[in-house]
Amino acid sequence: MVELKPGEKGSVEARPSGKPRMGDMMGPKGKRRMARILIVEDQELTLELLEFAVKKLLPKYFEEGSKYDVAKWYAQAEELIRKNRYDIVILDHRMPRTDPGCTDASDFNRFSATLQNIGYGLIDLIRETNPSAVIIGTSSLNPDELRHTPKPDYLITKSWGEAGQDLERIFKSI
16 A cells, blocks of 8 residues: 555645545535535546546545536636536646647647646635635646646546546545
């Protein structure tokens, strides 16, 4: 078993003191209260694996009625965050600012040209709309490249088998 520390890929640990944890807000059936989740991911395969994991884990850890939304680019995520109060945000860092008009699967080169390192710029807005939100970052960038960005509560990998395991560890801990 891996030792879990905040801010490292695949890491899970209690949040810093002063921040409520969802586990502190249990529902009547022994599961955590209903959760509203936002998945912000621009790549089709990664989005598919994150959606699969969330669909599998929601009924296991959260009350019936929990749901998730998806945003595929920065402006779409920003709009959803301003309109909704999310309990959990799974947030990619490198993404298009607006709709690129294609996907990574349909036109990889054109899609790749639209990518910017801007996703973690949404962390402050997420904190404004819900200070107790759990922010789970995904990024293919290394920690040195992310050193000047706001930090998510947790980082997870984007690989097929590990992403679901990482999310489950986090859902158990919050």
